[in-house]
Structure formats: structure tokens, C-alpha cells
Amino acid sequence: MSEALAILEGEAPAAYGTIARLLGDYPCRCEFAGEGFDVRGTEGHAEVRHGSSGRSRVNVATTAGAVVRLLDGTVMLEGLLSTEELRVAGDAEGLMALATISEVAIGGGLRSLDMLALFERFRAHVALTKTPNERFDDR
Numbered sequence: 001m002s003e004a005l006a007i008l009e010g011e012a013p014a015a016y017g018t019i020a021r022l023l024g025d026y027p028c029r030c031e032f033a034g035e036g037f038d039v040r041g042t043e044g045h046a047e048v049r050h051g052s053s054g055r056s057r058v059n060v061a062t063t064a065g066a067v068v069r070l071l072d073g074t075v076m077l078e079g080l081l082s083t084e085e086l087r088v089a090g091d092a093e094g095l096m097a098l099a100t101i102s103e104v105a106i107g108g109g110l111r112s113l114d115m116l117a118l119f120e121r122f123r124a125h126v127a128l129t130k131t132p133n134e135r136f137d138d139r
Contacts, residue, residue, distance in 0.1 A: 003118055004115065004118060005046045011115075012107075015108025015109075017044065018100075019101050019104055019108075020041040022097045022101050023039055023041030024040065024041030026093065026098070027039065027041070027056045028040070028057070028059070028094075028098060028101075029058070030059075030060050030061075031059070032061070033063070036050075036052060056090075057094030058091075059087075060086075065126060066080050068123050068126050
């Protein structure tokens with residue numbers, strides 16, 4: 001997550017700015033690949049913090065395998081939401097902000113070779129691990 005945000009900051013600064021602003025108002029708690037972390041915006045910067053600040057407006061829990069299938073396009077978001085592989089909870093404004101953040105992040109990263117390389121490393125990591133929930137260090 002940290003590396004993806006850094007790529008967006010360097011290659012799609014307008015998208016990054018939108019994401020950082022939204023995360024300032026709507027911080028998110030993520031449970032992913034066996035770890036929990038907060039993603040929030042502070043003074044125009046998006047940051048990932050391990051542990052919990054306790055002030056998230058949205059909570060997301062998913063698996064590494066689900067993320068790979070979603071990014072590969074082999075499953076749609078609606079399909080994951082109908083299973084236990086993706087759980088999203090929050091207030092209405094927070095959920096709308098998360099939808100916007102997702103859309104902006106995808107749009108900002110579409111033409112990025114660095115983002116593609118990050119995804120390929122992540123996909124290889126998931127394929128090689130015995131458990132798809134093993135931590136992926138993107139730093």
C-alpha cells in the first residue's frame with residue numbers, strides 16, 4: 001500500500017492529492033494479508049500506519065487472493081462483496097469516499113509501469129506463498 005501511494009504521488013499527483021484529501025476526512029482501517037493498518041491523510045499526504053488509531057470511518061477486510069483476482073479482472077467487486085472474501089463497513093459518506101478513492105487510484109495508476117511492476121511482484125508473492133494471507137512487504 002505504501003509503495004502504491006508513493007507511485008501515485010510521483011506519477012499522478014492530482015489523483016494522489018484527491019486521495020490524500022479524502023483520507024484526511026475519511027480515514028480507513030484495513031485488515032489484509034494477516035495484518036491491520038490505518039490509511040489516512042494528513043496535511044496533504046496519504047500515509048499507512050500499522051496499528052490502529054481508532055478513528056476510521058471505513059473498515060475493509062480482504063485477502064491477497066481476492067485482490068489479485070480483482071485486479072486481474074477475473075472477479076468483479078460485486079462478486080467479492082457477496083462472499084466473505086471482502087467485507088466493507090462504514091457510514092454512508094465514508095463508503096462513498098472509499099468508492100471515489102478506489103476510482104481515482106485505479107485511474108491514476110492505469111498507465112504506470114511502476115504500478116504494473118508492483119502488481120506483478122504482488123501477484124508472484126501470492127502465487128509463491130503457501131498461505132495467501134502472508135504479509136507482502138511492498139517497501
